[in-house]
Amino acid sequence: MSSRPQTIKIFLPDGSPTSIKEAEITNRLVKALLFPRNKLQEVAKRDLIHFTGVYFLFGNSEEDAKSIVYIGEGEDCYSRILSHNRSKDFWTHAVVIATKTDEYTKTDGKFLEYYCIEQAQHINRYELDNNTGSRKPSLSESREYDLLDNFETIKVLLATLGYPIFEEKRKSKDKKELFYCQINDANATAELTDEGLLVHKDSICSSKTHGQKDDWAAGLRKKLLEQKVIIQVGNNLVFQSDHIFNSPSTAAVTVLGRRANGWTTWKDKQGRTLDELKRK
Incomplete structure (x- = not known):
């Protein structure tokens, strides 16, 4: 998906390029909501953060050897992130992924969490803060392929927002300098x-x-x-x-x-x- 031209729309709800951002590929259902940790109260007003989906908490280690990410899911992502606000110190920004019309089920969220953790471990760009992996839930074959297609959108949106967690480090085997x-x-x-x-x-x-x-x-x-x-x-x-x-x-x-x-x-x-x- 990312090999062809695409149009991505980014909306700044409070007008600041360093604050809350909503990003979407114009012809796709999936949407991303990025916010700094200090905007946790303000972002509660956004509908998307209360939808069912998958979320990412991003931060850095003290030595800055590798950035850290925690990947989770929730039927109300905001309530899950609120609990992490009390229990996790490392994160500075969060990204919530959901559909524009809140179409994901709990099982969809579980699958996306499972697959995102698996891919993050494989790519190995970020240090995972998750203590354990996520179990793959039971889904119909057709729904799994729908969600894998959604994952390609998630991958592009996260990279566009500055978090290339799922981007291969070496993107081709062409002769390099x-x-x-x-x-x-x-x-x-x-x-x-x-x-x-x-x-x-x-x-x-x-x-x-x-x-x-x-x-x-x-x-x-x-x-x-x-x-x-x-x-x-x-x-x-x-x-x-x-x-x-x-x-x-x-x-x-x-x-x-x-x-x-x-x-x-x-x-x-x-x-x-x-x-x-x-x-x-």
Whole structure:
């Protein structure tokens, strides 16, 4: 669905581009409602938030190694989010997904929750705050295909609102412009994307971390190890999945275990730096 041109309408109920947003693809039934946590009382006036659907709570970890998401469902999404307002600290924004005419059943919501959790785990862009997975409910074959079609709309709307939770990190296998960080025992490969620098799976980090134990580089590595983005293989630290960093320097710091300027550290096969090729 996302490979063809589409028209997406975004409505700002209070006129602020950083506040509440309603988004929809003009010829689809599914609609998204995004709001900051501090607008929880104001958003209660919107009909959509009280509909049956699936919702996402988004936030960041302290080290910012990977953003966090909680995925849930509810017959009245607002009441469910209110309970999380008391019990979960991490989230700063929420997105509610429902149909414009409140057509989802409880079972539909359960299926979307199940499938969204499954896909989020597979794509592995966000750290899931859900303690357990969701069980797949019993649905007719035709209804399941309807909801899978709805999921494609959900995927596009979330990415449009700034949360590409279901977008593949590497969208094609076409030949890419690759950059390398090969210093001492580090041997990493990456590509520049719309979202930042994507370090490829199987890239090897320097085995040492320089500086103090509480240094930013050590803290970032520790978080990635906890999330199993990086794993210990013998004496090496190896990326076990592709990982997007918001800047080349953050990626270089992780790979080298020390402070580094990523724009001059990452080079192509001809030895030209990222800075030479992309900023001059």
